[in-house]
Amino acid sequence: MTAASAAKLRPHPALAAFVAFLVVAPFALSEFYVTLMNYIGLATLVVLGLVLLTGVTGLMSFGQQAFVGISAYTTGVVTTLYGGSPWLGLAAGLGLTALVALGLGLITVRLSGHYLPLCTIAWGISAYFVFGNLDVLGRYNGLGSIPALSLFGWTVDTGRKSYALIWVATLAALLAARNLLDSRSGRALRALRFRATMAESFGIDAAQLKLVIFLYAALLASLSGWLYAHFLRFVSPGAFTVNVGIEYLFMAVVGGASQVWGAVIGASLLTMLKEWLKDILPRFFEQSGNYEAIVFGLLMLALLHRARDGLMPVFARLGRGDPRRASPPVAAPGLSRRPRPAAGKLLLELRGVNKSFGGLAAVRELSFEMRGGEILGLIGPNGAGKSTVFNLVTGVLPADGGQIRFRGERIDALPARRIARLGIARTFQHVNLVGAMSVLENVAIGAHLRGAQGTVAAMLRLERDEERRLLHEAARQVERVGLAAHLGDSSASLALGQQRLVEISRALAADPVLMLLDEPAAGLRYQEKQALAGLLRRLRAEGVSILLVEHDMEFVMGLVDRLVVMDFGEKIAEGLPGEIRSDPVVIEAYLGGIE
C-alpha cells in the first residue's frame, strides 16, 4: 500500500473527536441532554438527505417532514392497529415512502429550480391535513402507545438506548453519504447542478441520478420517522407541519448545504438554539408567542446576507481545511478501449440539417461528411453557426430538419447522453468545468461511461477497484495535455488556456472515436498552441477523428486535412486548406470590409 492510500485510511481528527464524543456522551450527559442528542440525530438524518438533494444536486425541498410522517404513521398503524413487529413497520414505512417519493420524484425532479420547492410546500401541506383528518391515524390526536423496538431481546425503551440506535444509524448514513460524494456517481451529482449540459454530454443521465438522490433523501427521512415513532412512542400531525419542513432546510443552510458534515452542524445548532430560545425568550416577553420563529427567521436572513455558504466552511477552516486529497492516484490497470474505425471510412454525415432560433436561421441546409482518422476544420466568421453545429451533432440541441448519421446510425433524434455512448466527446466554447472540483475529478467525469458501478456500491465502497482505474485513466489524460502539476488544483484556479486543456483531457478520458473541439486554441500562447497541435496530430495517428472549430488560421491551416467554411448558417465552401485560402467567396465572407 502506498503512502497516499494509507493517509486516506487514517481518520480525520475532527471525525475521530466527534465519534469519541458520541461514545462518551450518553454516560456523561444528563437525561435531558441525551434526549436532545436524540432529536439532533433524528434531524441530522433528514438534513443529510437535504444536503445531498439541495446542496449537492440543487433540488430544494421544504417537504421532507411529509416522508418522516408517512413512515412514522405507517409503523404506528402496523404496530398498534395490526400488532405487527416494528421491523415490519420499518419495511412498510420505507416501502410506502419509496412509492410516494418515486411518484413525486418522477414528476418533479425534471422541474426547473423554483417549481420543486413550491411543489414540496404543497405536498407538505397536503400531508399534514391528511394526517390530521384520517380516522385511522387518530385525526389531530395522533396515535399513542406505539411499542418500543426490540433487537435480539434487547428492548430499546429508554432515552439512552434509543440514543445508541439513532446515532449508529445516523453515523452509518453520514459515512455512506460521504462515500457516495467521493465516487463516480458523486462526481456526476456534483457536476449536474451547475453543468447539466456538460454532464449529459458525457453520458450522465441527470434525470435518473436526480431521482435516485430524491429517493435516497426520502428514505433517510423515512428512517428518521421510524426511529422517531418508536423513540417517542407517539405520533401526531403537529410534528409534521410545514414549519418543520422549513426548519430542516434552515438546518441544511446553516450547516452549509453542500457538505455532509454540515448536516450534523446545522441540525445540532438549530435544535439546541430552539430549545434554548424556548427556555429564555418567554422570560423577556409577557405575552405568549412564537418568538423563536422570529429569531430563526432573522438569523437566516443574517446568514444569507453575510455567509451564504453556511457555517461548515468556517468550521473547516478551523480544522485542517478541505480533506480532499491532492496526491496523484495510484497506478491501476487500464480501462478497455473502443475499436477505432478504419481510416477513410465514412464516420459522420450531415445531410440538409436545419436549425433556427426564434425565426432566425442559425444553420441552413447544411451537409458535409467526415471520414475516419481525419481532422476536419469548421471555420467561418463569428455567428456563422459553428457552435450550433456542434450542439446539433452532440444532441445538446434537437435539429429542426435533416439527418445526422454517425457510423451509419441516425443520431439526430437521440439525447446527448446516448450520443456520448457512441463515442463522441466534445469541448465547449465557453469553458464548462466544475469550478469547485479538482482538475483530476473534472477529467474523471469524462470517463463516466467507462465505469458502471452505481450509487449503492459507492455508499458501501464496493467500487474502489473501478474507481482507481477511472482516476488513473483521468490522471493519464491530464498528463497528456501537460497539466500533471495541476492534478489536485481546483479547476477554477487555472488560467483560461489551461482550462481549455482540461476540457480536452476530459474529452480524451471518454475514449472518443470522434472529438469535437470548439476553439481549443483560444487563450493559449504560442508554445502551448504548438504543443496542442502536436497532441492532435498524435491522436489522429491513433485513429481519433477530430472536428475542429477555430479562429486562429495559422493553427487551423497547418493542422487540418480538410475545411468546411460556413457563413450565415450555410456552407459556402469545402476543400483542402490551399483551395480555401484562395477561394474568393471565403475571402469576401471573412474579410467583408466596408468599402
Add this chain to the structure above:
Amino acid sequence: MSAALEVEGLSVAYGKVEALHRASLRVPEGSIVTVIGPNGAGKTTLLGAIMGLLASRGTLRYAGAALEGLPTEDRVARGMCLVPERRELFAGMSVEDNLLLGAFHRRGAGARALAADMTEVYGRFPRLAERTRQLAATLSGGERQMLALGRALMAKPRLLLLDEPSLGLAPRVVREIFRIIADLKRTGVSMLLVEQNARAALQVADYGYVLEIGDIVMEGPAAGLAGHPRVIETYLGLSAKTSQPD
C-alpha cells in the same frame, strides 16, 4: 485633446481567473477608438467593466470624473451607453417601446422632446420606422442591431460603447452599420468599438488597441495598425496568405 474615457490598470477576474489584466486605454473626445483581438481575449469583459456590469479593479474616468462605485444606471445617466453583443432588446415589446425605454433616464425631458428624438432615430433607420408596432422578437438580425443602436441613441450618449456591431450581419448591413458609426462621429459622439471584423473596425477608427488573452499587446493609430504585419497575420486573417500561396 481631452479624454471622454480614461482606463488605467483595469483588471477583472472571474473567480480566481483574470480575464482582463491591467488594461489601460484612452478615448479622446469625439474620436473612435477600436479594440480588436481574438475570441476570449477579454473585449466584452472590458466593456462590461467600463459600464459597471462587472466588478473590476483599477481606475475609470469618464469626462474627467471617477466612475468607481457608480452603479450602471448612474453611468447611463451621465451619458455612457453600451450596445451589447447580444443586443439585449426587450423582445416582447414593440420597436417604439424599446426606443422609448432607451430614453428612460431622460424620462423628465417631456413628451415633445422624446418624440422629436424618436423621429430623428427613425430618420436614421427608415427600416425601423416601417415597423414601429412590431415586436422586437420578430425583427431580423440586421433590424435588431439597428434597434439596439437606435435605443442607444435615444439615451443621447456622449460616449458610445459598441460590442461587435457587425456580428452575424450580412456584408451589406455591416456596411450600413459602419456608415452610421462614421456618421455619429460627426455629431460629436465619442466611441469605443470592439470588433472581430478588424479590417472594418480599423477603417472607421482613429486609434486602435490589440487585446490578447487579457493583455493589451499593441496600440497605435488605426491606419498604422492596419498595416502592421503581425495584425495582418493574426487579425486580418487570410489576407496576408492569399497573396502568397504555399
Add this chain to the structure above:
Amino acid sequence: MNEDIFLWLIQDGVTNGAIYALLALALLLVFAVTRVIFVPQGEFITFSALSLALLEAGRTPGTLYILVIGGLAAAAMEAFVALRERAWRRLPRIAALYVLLPVAVAVLVAWAAPRKFDQWIQVLLVLAMVVPLGPILYRIAYQPLANASVLVLFIVSMAVHYVLTGLSLVFFGSEGLRSRPFWDAKFRLGVLEVSAQSICVVVASLVLILILWFLFEHSIYGKALRATAMNRVGARLVGIPTVLTGHLSFLLAALIGAVSGILIAPITTLYYDTGFLFGLKGFVGAILGGMGSYPLAALGSIAVGLLESFSSFWASAFKEVIVFTLIIPMLAWLSLRSRHVEEDEE
C-alpha cells in the same frame, strides 16, 4: 346537490378565486421582475384584514409597530451604506422615507383608532400602514441579495415568512377576526341570492387588474417593470435601476395584498397565520396558468376558488389536500413540456 347550492358554491368559488387571481398577479409580477418567489405575499393579507377588523373595534392595530420597526431597520441599513460611502446628502431622504413617513402614519393611526371613523377612512389607514411594508421588506431582506440565485432568494422568502408570521402572532394574538361588510345587501338573481360583498370583491378585483394593466401598457414605470422582467441586462443598460424596479414591484405586491385583505376581511375569519395559505393558493393559481401568463393565471385562480368551494361541500376536511394536490398533475404537465436539458443554474 340542488341548483341553489350549486349556484351558491359557484358564487363562493368565484369570489375567492378573484382574490387568488389578484395574488397570482402580484406573485408573477414580483417573480418576473426580481426572481423572488414571494411566499410572504399572504402576510400582507393577514396584516391588512386584521388591522381593519381591529380599527373597526376601535383598537390600535399592531401593524403600526411593524411598520415603524421595519422602517427603522431599513433606515439603519440605508444609513450604514450612505455613511460608508460618505454620501451625506442621502441622509435626509432616508430619514424622510424610512423614519418620518412610517412614524407619521403610526401617529395618525394611533390617533384615529379610538375615534372609530367612517369605514372608508379606516380602509385608507390600513393601506397607509400596509403598502409601505412592501418596499421596506424589499430593502431589508432582498435588496442586499439582488444578484443571488432563485433558490437562495426562495430561502430568503421562507425566512421572511417566518419573521412575519412570528410578528403577526405577537401583535395580533391567536384570536380570529372578521370585519364588517362594506355593503350588507343581498340581491335575488333568479334562484340565486347574491351577496353584495361578493360583487364588491369581484368588481374591485377587476378594477384593480384593469388599473395595473393600464399602468403596464402606458406609463414609463410600468414599461420599465415589463422591460426588466423580459431582459434584466437590457434594463440595466438603458439605465433602469434594479433597486427602483425591486421597490416598485414590492410596492404593487403590498398594495395588491392589502386590497385583497380588505376585500376578504368581511367574508372570512382570519387568524394570524391564515395569509400563508392564501398566498400559496395564489401560487397554485399561477402554476395552473403555466406560471407565465397573467390572464391564464387569473383563470387558474378562479379554478382554484371553484375547486375549493366544491370540495368544501363534498369533503370539507380534505379541502386543502385537494387544492394543494391539484398542482402535482399540473407540474407533471409542465415538466413534460420542458423535455430537453434544462438551463444550467447560474
